[in-house]
Amino acid sequence: MRLTTKGRYAVTAMLDLALHAQHGPVSLADISERQGISLSYLEQLFAKLRRGNLVSSVRGPGGGYQLSRNMQGIQVAQVIDAVNESVDATRCQGLGDCHAGDTCLTHHLWCDLSQQIHEFLSGISLADLVTRREVQEVAQRQDLRRCNNKTQLLDKIETSAVE
């Protein structure tokens, strides 16, 4: 089992996508800037997310990525899985041939653990995360900082005036 920056980046980027979905496609450049993730690395991750049917892309100016279904239908476990970070804790991928063709002493322990983690991460959708208060606070801070940095205030003021 492995849970590193790779899977965390993927979930973070997907959440960023969900948070900014209302203004059309989101470019990787925006996500890169807001979340501090290398653009080229994001490209690699989104290639996998696309293959996993979690996002769809729009090319050209104004393009970017969109969630391929609604937020309720995308679980954290699926995102991590899509970027090849298995949540499985066994050595044998659950097959039970971990020691000389037989189950090893601790096989069942790792099976139980895998199931535990999988259930936990399968029970959380992007929609769940978006509605969490802590997430909203962080998102707001990130959007504000971005406005100050890039003096895109006009754009933001217009947007909030419309709302």
Next chain:
Amino acid sequence: MRLTTKGRYAVTAMLDLALHAQHGPVSLADISERQGISLSYLEQLFAKLRRGNLVSSVRGPGGGYQLSRNMQGIQVAQVIDAVNESVDATRCQGLGDCHAGDTCLTHHLWCDLSQQIHEFLSGISLADLVTRREVQEVAQRQDLRRCNNKTQLLDKIETSAVE
């Protein structure tokens, strides 16, 4: 977070130790043979387990390793921790400075996950594992195979006659 062969080996070896504790110290050579783990690698792992006060050693012929407390007092989480495989799933080790000195979008998610895993693995002691039926079956198979392989039947027959 990382859970690889390293942590799995450590738990397996500790469980082997617990299962064979009644006959005095257990040598790493025995564990290596029974569990199919490289002896030199076991030495490295047990150096860490020793530093973590989970085992104590007896040098010289007939020596080996013993659990430093009873089986009930040693949890799986402690073993994994001792060999430097953190169960923490956050990037920031829970500090909350994962993105430019602030919490990242998904910080709380990984905190929750870490807690989930830690609670699970802290709730399982070596004693719990030893009494599990699947573990006993595997252990029995391993002991039998070893007898056949090495023709140490005499030794085993004596042992069971004494019991």
Next chain:
DNA sequence: CTATTCCCGAGTGTTTAAGTCAACTATAAG
């Protein structure tokens, strides 16, 4: 003394993560 066993450090091959670079293709806007 000698065989056994733990102890320790140094080194090695492989894999992977994480990131870079460069050269594409598709498309919206002027």
Next chain:
DNA sequence: CTTATAGTTGACTTAAACACTCGGGAATAG
């Protein structure tokens, strides 16, 4: 049509870690 935007792809690099191996020690039971 041109141009700038933005996704798409592949090759490459760097660093770290895992999973070992090897060689020489030090302690101790017989």
